[in-house]
Amino acid sequence: MGLGGTLTRADLADVVHNRLGLSRAESAQLVERVLHHMCHALSEGQNVKISGFGSFILRDKGERVGRNPKTGIEVAIAPRRVMTFRASQIMRDRIAR
Incomplete structure (x- = not known):
């Protein structure tokens, strides 16, 4: 993966393969299992916190009134659950370099 690119599952599996010496198939399976868990x-309503990386946090948003920016017509927005990511302080410090 180059600078400014996107890190993919395959990239993660390659890192596991190269650093831990697992086979490519085992590395891919390990990445899939972590992502599955x-x-x-999250689908069960639990937040996910990875120390030194960040937290995936679920929030329930209530019903509210929004406005169509083109027409200006008010529209009811249904209640929903959203996920946010909050980077850890360690991650924020590394990104700010």
């Missing part, structure tokens, strides 16, 4: 926890 994270997704499952």
Whole structure:
């Protein structure tokens, strides 16, 4: 992955393969399992915190009135659950370099 690119599952699996010496198939499976557990926890309403990285936080937003920017007509926006990411202080410090 180059500068400014996107880190993919395959990239993560390659890092696991190169650093830990697992086979490519085992590395890909490990990445998939970690992501699966994270997704499952979030779908069950649990927040996910990875120390030194950040937290995936679920919030329930109530119903509210929004406005169509083109027409100006008010529209009801249904209640929903949203996920936000909050980077840890360590991550924010690394990014700010």
